[in-house]
Amino acid sequence: MKSELRDLYQEVVIDHSKNPRNFRRPEGANRSAEGMNPLCGDEITVHLKLAGDVIQDIGFQGAGCAISKASASMMTSALKSKTKAEAEALFERVHSMLTEGPKSEVGPEELGKLAALSGVWEFPARVKCASLAWHTLRSALAGSGAPVSTE
């Protein structure tokens, strides 16, 4: 396979897309937000169980491409027990990785497993797929309840 394609569809990405983690509404969830990508019809709901500033539990539901599902799955895995501030900081780092690619000053060690999505920046048409879950998360954290859109 071509290397850019393998960069995009890394094994861990394929695995998360086929076996999404936290693909559910967690018990006791008290925040949720919907996100959609009107260009492709993808829809996602992110659920949070917030206790004070801490994300005690997180899950997601919806339908989407491999990239959007894997991104949502990996996001939920990374954010359990994190504070709102930590989640915001991670959002910034992921956003930088997706949009700036190698020019990003965020190193792989700051991203952990999420670094598996570093190949997305080479596919500009797919950046929105990877960022949908994160924008939806922010909306859920803000508690505005307004659906977010990639457009």
Place this chain on the structure above:
Amino acid sequence: MRAMRELRETLDVESLRKDFPTLRQEVHGKPLVYLDSAATSQKPRAVLEAVDRYYEQDNANVHRGVHLLSVRATEAYEAAREKVQRFVHAAHAHEIVFVRGTTEAINLVAQTFGRTRVRAGDEIVVTVMEHHSNIVPWQMLCEQQGAALRVVPMDDDGTLRIDELERLIGPRTRLVALGHVSNALGTIHPVRRIVELAHGKGVPVLLDGAQAVPHLAVDVQALGCDFYAFSGHKLFGPTGIGVLYGRSELLEQMPPWQGGGDMISSVSFEKTTYNKLPYKFEAGTPDIAGAIGLGAAIDYVNSVGLHAIAAYEHALLDYATDALKRVPGLRLLGTAKEKASVLSFLLGDIHPHDIGTVLDREGIAIRTGHHCAQPLMRRLGVAATARASLAFYNRREDVDALVAGLHKVREVFA
């Protein structure tokens, strides 16, 4: 075998392909396989040259100047209108209104014909297969007038339910608006029969011909339709130019849409008299170069021959349908008996966007998504499909490349 023989006999595709500069390139290091002509077609050099020639030699405004360039520009612009007239077999050149595209043509009819004919409680009949551009303008009109949209259903294979259509046309129906060929499924609707049915109940019919004119010979008088809309860019012409055909009797009765220059006979602050057809509907400086380019595209299509194109594409569609059916896990959506040039499909549970991305890296361009037909996607129970669409410049090799690409997709997501 028969299909293959016909392919060779009807068109010299290899030589025609040389007329399309965009087709001769590599993408991601692979030869381009362009299977997205339903989104927009590639342009033959004759079209590009006609546009260039206008800008290099004749560039002037139309219908105004006494000087020679303006005369030449006007002649070329009006010659393009006559080419369109002959192309769709309209009775008069003044029944051809130049617009930006199919979308603008439909909005024009909704906001002129619709605003004056449709009242509270009236109904517009559309089908579940419509492109958003043949849904939203009518929804806007319905909201403005307090009217309602009625939707003709289809069978699972994408065949329109004519019995339901007949049932839905009632005493409050003011217009039937439907596509000639479905952009997402490729179904060719029996529009002549539909026009007969509607006219039998005194209801006019608008046909969205965006996906039909590149593939089928269209005769608006034989079809009997009241309006016919299409875009230049899907007919191998430039973007930004399109056509509304309307029966002159109806166009005469319709108020103008946009106001401005060119659409008037005389203007005073007390009263403005509108220009005659078709200029009443062409406010402002039109897309002169676009119209000239569209005229050149029509000349080109005529030189190839629409009957030859239709026969060739039919055989190619059969070949592609058979080839795709053999890809494990592939499900075709839209298998109506009468079809043109479109193959919509799903591959296992792989999302169409992922299919599109992998194919792109193989040099293969297809469309993925909802094809601006979300109500249809809902009817099919899917969020999106992958769509390969054919034009006469495609070959069996392109279909073979698509099949090989789909095997690669399966590998990536195995």
